[in-house]
Amino acid sequence: QLQLQESGPGLVKPSETLSLTCTVSGGSISNDTFYWGWIRQPPGKGLEWIGSVYYSGSTYYNPSLKSRVTISAETSKNQFSLQLRSVSAADTSIYYCAKQRGGYLFSFYSGMDVWGQGTTVTVSS
Amino acid sequence: DIVMTQSPLALPVTPGEAASISCRSSQSLLHGNGYNYLDWYLQKPGQSPQLLIYVGSNRASGVPDRFSGSGSGTHFTLKISRVEADDVGVYYCMQALQTPVTFGQGTRLEIK
Numbered sequence: 001q002l003q004l005q006e007s008g009p010g011l012v013k014p015s016e017t018l019s020l021t022c023t024v025s026g027g028s029i030s031n032d033t034f035y036w037g038w039i040r041q042p043p044g045k046g047l048e049w050i051g052s053v054y055y056s057g058s059t060y061y062n063p064s065l066k067s068r069v070t071i072s073a074e075t076s077k078n079q080f081s082l083q084l085r086s087v088s089a090a091d092t093s094i095y096y097c098a099k100q101r102g103g104y105l106f107s108f109y110s111g112m113d114v115w116g117q118g119t120t121v122t123v124s125s
Numbered sequence: 126d127i128v129m130t131q132s133p134l135a136l137p138v139t140p141g142e143a144a145s146i147s148c149r150s151s152q153s154l155l156h157g158n159g160y161n162y163l164d165w166y167l168q169k170p171g172q173s174p175q176l177l178i179y180v181g182s183n184r185a186s187g188v189p190d191r192f193s194g195s196g197s198g199t200h201f202t203l204k205i206s207r208v209e210a211d212d213v214g215v216y217y218c219m220q221a222l223q224t225p226v227t228f229g230q231g232t233r234l235e236i237k
Contacts, residue, residue: 037226039174047166047174047217049226062225063126096173103162103221111164111179111221113186118173 002027004097004116012091012123018084022097022116029078030055035100036080037112038071040093048093052100053080060104087123094118127152127220131229139237144205146232148218153198154181155222162222165194165203168231169214177216178203210236 008020022036029036037052051061053071061069070083084091096118101110128151138144154161161181166174176185178194181201191206205212213236218229 046231047168047219047228049228052224052226060224064225100221104224107158109156109160109162109180109221110183111176111185112166112174112219113176113179115173115175 002099002114004099004114006095006097006116006119008095008119008121010120010122012087012121013125014088014123015086018082018087018091018121018123020082020095020097020119020121021079022081024078024080024099029073029080030075033101033106033108035060035103036073037098037100038082039096039098039112040091041096041118042090042093050082050084050095052104089123092121092123094120126225127154127223127227129218129220129227129229131216131218131232134230134232136232136234137237138205138208138234140210141207144208144212144234146203146216146218146234148196148201148203148229150199150201150220152223154201154220155198161197161201162220163194163196163201164219164221165192166217166219167212167214168217169211172214174217205234208234208236 035052038050073080097116098112099114102108165178168174182194215231
């Protein structure tokens, strides 16, 4: 059974770069029917899609964050990662990674069916 | 961006009764393959969101048949036929037709 686990620092200083990794277990990140995504949730608020990556490296980003975000896939480690630059207090959130089957350029879609447990990142000096 | 609007935002329900949540999108979610790219997720307290329904009406693996999704185009509904205590949490609709993927504001279901 495929599982996802986020990891990374829980505290980041303002103006610095937030870096998180999602480790895929029980399956391969190189599966050609999956996208791998990041979603965040500020304290007490709703869900915001950050972006997604395909194993080949193709990416989709939320325009609201695009200038500060890089999502990449590391097939040799079966991981994908998120970098968010120039963070501020507004970036304080729970960050989730998720697996999506199909969608975007595919002619099929089955939802985001596997989510990590989430990792809390606080931006503070 | 496609704007997703849910109603109601809060839903108190007596156990055993039915519940319904509406989700409207600012653009049609109908893909050229004939499916609506609309999902429903439940986020139970302290947990990650979990997929309930995808492409508008398909139940995800392990989801009880008490949950059903319907609708097409710009108007969708999630129905719970008999609410149980374990159904409490925040329900989100989400569109995946276009990037950026967008979510509704969430509907908080509580037990009376």
